[in-house]
Amino acid sequence: MIISIVSGKGGAGKTTIATSLAHILQADYYDLDVDAPNGEYFLQPENWQTETVFQPQPKIDKSLCNACGACARECRFNALYKLADRVYLNDSLCHSCNLCREVCPQGAISYKPAAIGSVRSGDSSRTGARAIIGDLRIGSTRATALIQRIVRQIDPQKPAVIDGPPGNSCTAVAAIKPAELVILVVEPTPFGIHDMLQTLKILKNLNKPLLIIANKSQDDGPLTAVLAEQGLTPAASIPLKIEHHKSLLAGEILSQSDPKIYRLLQQALTRKTGTE
Amino acid sequence: MIRQISVMSGKGGAGKTSVTAALLNLLPQVVAVDADVNASNLPILLTAQKLSESGYYGTExxxxxxxxxxxxxxxxxxxxxxxxxxxxxxxxxxxxxxxxxxxxxxxxxxxxxxxxxHRAGTQYLSRLENGFLLHAELIPGEDNSGKLIANIRELARKVAAEEGLDLILIDGPPGTSCQAIASLTGVDMVLAVVEESLSGLSDYQRLAQLMARFRIPHLVLVNKTGVDPELGKQIETTVTACGGEIIGRIPFDLEIPRALSRRETLLALPAYRPLLENICTRLQTSS
The missing domain is CATH 3.30.70.20 (Alpha-Beta Plaits)
Structure with a gap:
């Protein structure tokens, strides 16, 4: 079973819950928050393997290009621009869409692999399973492409936990799509509730089974009221505690340092899936 | 000259919006931008009066x-x-x-x-007591958030020029990818809010690499400090190595999330006012 952990608001506790679930289920852990991956500080994987991820990108053959500018005119992302008698690529805007190659009357554009990041993986003795970390190259804007590439490698036969990116844009969708169960982590504050309502719209469109976990809770009242309007209830609530913050600072998995959290999460999951 | 400053962090939940909202309340005149267009929380903490809205059309x-x-x-x-x-x-x-x-x-x-x-969202212009606010709502799940950020930043520059305001303060998105890049390009300075945690430190290092790439100077406000002094020292060393300057520290204080839950800013807690006033002065003067 593939479980995706998401949250509209950043800092709600996705990594805390995702690493705990990887521990409880002895599941492979996929860090798909590729431009700010942090799961490894808790899972401490060993025997690292690294694989570079490439994405095809246009390369202009200067001996063939006559700087007619057709590619720059047609590119919908303004990734190509003409300066004097040369055409340049701004690779942070390129979507690797193949259009420029087709448009070029000189046949001067071909697609060559360019590194967008890497996938690092290792064995976590803390979960007894694999930890797979998506690591976007600094300055790259191809987070979605990297996430989709890692998602394709997930073995659906094994339990897998996906630690998703914050927000409600295309990267979040890419981390939600493969999931058979989505766990939405909500900080029950006006901010967390606002961002959760956006995420719920995505989940409704994708029609995903859903479990809501409140984290860093000072008062579940407002959250419970908003969820009730949609016929939903939080499956578990974790209070805001300095002890939890301390265990994060020590690089501990919360379900390992606090047995209460282990039981709370396990029970919430069992009620939903009827297994374990 | 219009000065643009982005509040960034790498890690989500580090305190960008809490800090930005407090600074906005202290600055004499400002145009605010909420660049976290798919989790837009800055308006929740501000008293803003909506002036106009328009559809955002991404790519066809x-x-x-x-x-x-x-x-x-x-x-x-x-x-x-x-x-x-x-x-x-x-x-x-x-x-x-x-x-x-x-x-x-x-x-x-x-x-x-x-x-x-193809409509992908809505962008809003609102009036603040001391200026204006630009924010947006991306339709959940939509692409092209970077372009929407570029759009509202362009609108902010226009408003600033027309109204004769010389400071734009941007509440940035988490991460270091397309949205973060769209919030960074062309700014004069970044105020990095760094959570004192392993994750906060790691994401700050990524952000610092990104800022170095764009040659943008930065100040650092360390948040949730005092729980692990060893980690605090490590952050200090890293900030220095990354060319940043620590401008202040906010301790781990449960009163802060309590105030935020009441939709109050850090200014509701008098102890933090001098620190925030000091940051305001630096943002308006240092280059």
Whole structure:
């Protein structure tokens, strides 16, 4: 079973819950928050393997290009621009869409692999399973492409936990799509509730089974009221505690340092899936 | 000269919005931008009066006219996003994975594909007591958030120029990818809010690399400090190595999330006022 952990608001506790679930289920852990991956500080994987991820990108053959500018005119992302008698690529805007190659009357554009990041993986003795970390190259804007590439490698036969990116844009969708169960982590504050309502719209469109976990809770009242309007209830609530913050600072998995959290999460999951 | 400053962090939940809202309340005149367009929380903490709103249209998307389509399949072949599929009647159609590149539009021999406008969100201009606020709502799940950020930043520059305001303060998105880059380009300085945690430190290092790439100077406000002095020291060393300057520290204080839950800013807690006033002065003067 593939479980995706998401949250509209950043800092709600996705990594805390995702690493705990990887521990409880002895599941492979996929860090798909590729431009700010942090799961490894808790899972401490060993025997690292690294694989570079490439994405095809246009390369202009200067001996063939006559700087007619057709590619720059047609590119919908303004990734190509003409300066004097040369055409340049701004690779942070390129979507690797193949259009420029087709448009070029000189046949001067071909697609060559360019590194967008890497996938690092290792064995976590803390979960007894694999930890797979998506690591976007600094300055790259191809987070979605990297996430989709890692998602394709997930073995659906094994339990897998996906630690998703914050927000409600295309990267979040890419981390939600493969999931058979989505766990939405909500900080029950006006901010967390606002961002959760956006995420719920995505989940409704994708029609995903859903479990809501409140984290860093000072008062579940407002959250419970908003969820009730949609016929939903939080499956578990974790209070805001300095002890939890301390265990994060020590690089501990919360379900390992606090047995209460282990039981709370396990029970919430069992009620939903009827297994374990 | 209009000065632009972005509040960034790498890690989500580090305190960007809490700090930005407090600074906005202290600055004499300012244009505020909420660049976290798909989790827009800054308006929750501000008293803003909406002046106008407009639709945000990202890139156009492809549409196939089934009447003239010969089902040759060239469009599905060239699509780099696997956004064209066949339905049960084997008719080709475009799914919501379309990124609007127009490769299919260009290649279709029957000219059956058109590019149509696609609304991806809404952008808002509001009045603050001491200036203006630009913010946006991306339709959940939509693409092109970077372009929406570039749009509202452009609107902010326009408003600032027209109204004679010389400071734009941007509440940035988390992460270090497209949205963060769209919030960084062309700013004069970054105020990095760094959470004193392993994750906060790691994400700050990524952010610092990004800022170095764009040659943007930065100040650092360390948040949730005092729980692990060893980690505090490590952050200090890292900030110095990354060319930043620590401008202040906010301790781990449960009163802060309590105040935020009441929709109050850090200014509701008098102990933090001098620190915030000091940051305000630095943002307006240092280069």
């Amino acid at each position: 998307v492809a549409q196939i006219s089934t009447e003239s389509c010969t089902a040759c399949g060239r469009c599905a072949e060239i699509c780099a996003f696997a956004a064209i599929r066949q339905d049960e009647q084997r008719k080709f159609l475009v799914t919501d994975d379309c990124e609007g590149c127009a490769a299919c539009f260009w290649i279709c021999p029957a000219q059956s594909i058109s590019m149509i406008p």
